[in-house]
Amino acid sequence: MKNKNQKRIRNRAWAWIVTAGLTIGSLTGCGSQTVEQTAQGEKTDGEVTITIWHDKEDAVTQVLEEEFAQLEPQIHVVLEKKSDLTEALKMVGNDPKAAPDMYFFAHDKIGVYAEMDILSPITDIIPAEELDAYMDNTIEAATYKGTVYQLPIYYETLLFMYNRLYMKDEEVPATTEELYAYMQENTRGGHYGFVEQHSTPYYAAGWINGFGGYILNDAGEPGLNLPETEEALAYHKKFVDLMPGETEYATVNTLFKEGMAHATIAGPWLIPTVRESGMDVGIASMPVIDETGKPIAPYMGVQGVQVLKNAAENKKDAVEQVLRVLMKDEVGIALAQASGCAPARENCYSYEEVNGDEVVMAMKETAENAVPMPNLPEMDVMWTVASGLLTDVNMAGNDVAESAEKAQKEALQLIESMK
Structure with missing residues (x-):
C-alpha cells in the first residue's frame, strides 16, 4: 500500500x-x-x-x-x-x-x-x-x-494603484492599518475600498514575504507552516473579509476599471487598460505592514x-x-x-x-x-499547493495552522517524489 x-x-x-x-x-x-x-x-x-x-x-x-x-x-x-x-x-x-x-x-x-x-x-x-x-x-x-x-x-512587479475619483492623493494609505481603515469606511453599496487576487499565490506572496515568511526558499524548502507565514495568512484574512468572494483576474480588474473598487494591487499591464477607460489612476508605494514595519513585498x-x-x-x-x-x-x-x-x-x-x-x-x-520569484523546479508544485492553502484559509475559512500544516506536508511529499 x-x-x-x-x-x-x-x-x-x-x-x-x-x-x-x-x-x-x-x-x-x-x-x-x-x-x-x-x-x-x-x-x-x-x-x-x-x-x-x-x-x-x-x-x-x-x-x-x-x-x-x-x-x-x-x-x-x-x-x-x-x-x-x-x-x-x-x-x-x-x-x-x-x-x-x-x-x-x-x-x-x-x-x-x-x-x-x-x-x-x-x-x-x-x-x-x-x-x-x-x-x-x-x-x-x-x-x-x-x-x-x-x-x-x-x-x-505588482503596483499599488488607486482611482483618484475616489481615493485622493492625500488619502493614499501609508500602512496596512490605514488601508484597512479605508476599506472599512468605503466598502458598501457594491463598492470596495480595496481588492486584489487574494487567493492567488503570486499576489498573496507579497503579504507573506512582508512578514518574513516564504512559499519556497532558495534551498527548495517550502515554508507554508512557518510561524511568519501563518501570521501573514491570519493577518491578511481580515482584509480578505472586506473583499468580494470572487477574486479571479478578470473580476478584480473589472471592479477596478469600472470604478467599483477604489484601489488594487495589480501588474503594470493593467495601467493602459484603465487609462483608456478614462480613469485618473494613481500609483503609490506599497503600504508598510504595521505588524512588521516592512512593506508588502511582491514577487519580481x-x-x-x-x-x-x-x-x-x-x-x-x-x-x-x-x-x-x-x-x-x-x-x-x-x-x-x-x-x-x-x-x-x-x-x-x-x-x-x-x-x-x-x-x-x-x-x-x-x-x-x-x-x-523562485526559479527552482520545485516551485511548479508550490503554486498548486499554496493555492490550495489560500483557498482553505480565505475562501473556506478553515483554521490557519491546521491548513498550513496540511499544505506543508503535501508540499514535502510532492517535492520528495520529484527526486
Whole structure:
C-alpha cells in the first residue's frame, strides 16, 4: 500500500509540473504556430538565422525587430510567438530540428530547463564582468545554482494603484492599518475600498514575504507552516473579509476599471487598460505592514533571453551579436517608452525617458523590496499547493495552522517524489 501511495504522489507531482507554470509572462499574448512549423536557423551563403521563441505583446516585439534589423543580412532574427512556450520547450529540448536558438521569457522556469541540461550559461558567451551593468536583483533572478542562465532585459512587479475619483492623493494609505481603515469606511453599496487576487499565490506572496515568511526558499524548502507565514495568512484574512468572494483576474480588474473598487494591487499591464477607460489612476508605494514595519513585498519577475546549448555551440558568434544588441541602453529605453518596461540595466535610469516615467519608477521603487520569484523546479508544485492553502484559509475559512500544516506536508511529499 505504501508503494502504491508513493507512486500516486509521484505521478501527481509530475502531472502538476507539466500543467503548472504561473508566471508574469503567461499573462500576455497568444500564438498558434506548432513546433513542427518552427523556422530553423541554418547557415546559407554566410547568413545565419536565429530563432527566438517568446510570448510578448506587439509593442515589445516591434522594438526588438527594429533593433535586430541592424544585424541584417548576415544575421536574420525570427521572433516566433508561442502561447505554450514552457510546455513546448519541455517537449523539444535541444532538438536542432525543432528547438529555438533562444527564448525570451520570465526567469522562473530557468531551474526546470537547467536541470534538463538544455541551457547554456550566459557567461559562456558574455564575460561575467559585463553583467555588473545590471541591477543586482535581476542577476540574482537569472542565476540558478551559481550560474547565470539569463540575460535580463526588463522586470515587472505588482503596483499599488488607486482611482483618484475616489481615493485622493492625500488619502493614499501609508500602512496596512490605514488601508484597512479605508476599506472599512468605503466598502458598501457594491463598492470596495480595496481588492486584489487574494487567493492567488503570486499576489498573496507579497503579504507573506512582508512578514518574513516564504512559499519556497532558495534551498527548495517550502515554508507554508512557518510561524511568519501563518501570521501573514491570519493577518491578511481580515482584509480578505472586506473583499468580494470572487477574486479571479478578470473580476478584480473589472471592479477596478469600472470604478467599483477604489484601489488594487495589480501588474503594470493593467495601467493602459484603465487609462483608456478614462480613469485618473494613481500609483503609490506599497503600504508598510504595521505588524512588521516592512512593506508588502511582491514577487519580481525578470524578463530576459535564455540561450539553448545547441545554438551556443553551433552559432556562438551570431548568438553573441544578438545578445549584444539586447545589452544596449537604447533597447531598455525604447521598451520603457513603448510598453512601460522597467529596464534591467542600471544606466538606463539616467535617461529622462526612463526616470520621467511614473510606472517604471514605481516598479523600480517596489523592486527594492520585492523578492525574485523562485526559479527552482520545485516551485511548479508550490503554486498548486499554496493555492490550495489560500483557498482553505480565505475562501473556506478553515483554521490557519491546521491548513498550513496540511499544505506543508503535501508540499514535502510532492517535492520528495520529484527526486
